[in-house]
Amino acid sequence: MKVNLGAKNCLYPMPTTIVGALVNGKPNYIPIAHVGIMDLGSVSLGMGKVHYTNAGIKENGSFSVNIPSVKMVKTTDYCGLVSGKTTDKSAIFKTFYGKLKTAPMIEECKINMECELIKTVDFPSHDIFVGKIVETYCDQEVLTDGVVNFDKVQPILFVMNDRSYWTLGERFAKAWEVGK
Ligand SMILES: Cc1cc2nc3c(=O)[nH]c(=O)nc-3n(C[C@H](O)[C@H](O)[C@H](O)COP(=O)(O)O)c2cc1C
Numbered sequence: 001m002k003v004n005l006g007a008k009n010c011l012y013p014m015p016t017t018i019v020g021a022l023v024n025g026k027p028n029y030i031p032i033a034h035v036g037i038m039d040l041g042s043v044s045l046g047m048g049k050v051h052y053t054n055a056g057i058k059e060n061g062s063f064s065v066n067i068p069s070v071k072m073v074k075t076t077d078y079c080g081l082v083s084g085k086t087t088d089k090s091a092i093f094k095t096f097y098g099k100l101k102t103a104p105m106i107e108e109c110k111i112n113m114e115c116e117l118i119k120t121v122d123f124p125s126h127d128i129f130v131g132k133i134v135e136t137y138c139d140q141e142v143l144t145d146g147v148v149n150f151d152k153v154q155p156i157l158f159v160m161n162d163r164s165y166w167t168l169g170e171r172f173a174k175a176w177e178v179g180k
Contacts, residue, residue, distance in 0.1 A: 012158065014157065014159075016155070017068075019031075020063060021103070027104035028052060029066075029092060029106065030080070035065065041132060042132050062114075066109035094108060100114055100116060103115065115134065
């Protein structure tokens, strides 16, 4: 039997990312789980307009998307509990910069995507930022034969419905092969 849940978004789990941006000249970090792949070279972020980070993305035209590991869950969650409006989050992580020089990235995250803002879609309560990935940085240790192995990354999966973090399960089949 089906139960009506109302218009409930169930597109979870999503990877928990930490988006980095320069705001008023300082790095600010915000957990964002409402991320999307627009095409293979670009990403989208659904960011409430109330957040401090949005102005920095608009001003610099850049941001970073960092993938924290399960071990970083406390610092990741903390960044989502406090706002850059009242708390300086610039020293929580070790920051590095890449090609764009204006997209702060997190050294402790094993994967970092440096993005140039190419489009902002103005939703009533949210800014939808679309960024082109200009470079991706990755810790050597998470590669297996030159490919990112997410078993080694141990991303933090987020589910809004139960407001919880989950871990990645096991690989169980090969895509574009198992159905042949
Ligand atoms: C796991 C997690 C995921 C989140 N995902 C989003 C999101 O996708 N979009 C959003 O607008 N806020 C999201 N938030 C809320 C912001 O991260 C939070 O309000 C943050 O403190 C805002 O920081 P800022 O004001 O310094 O920009 C999330 C929070 C957590 C803990």
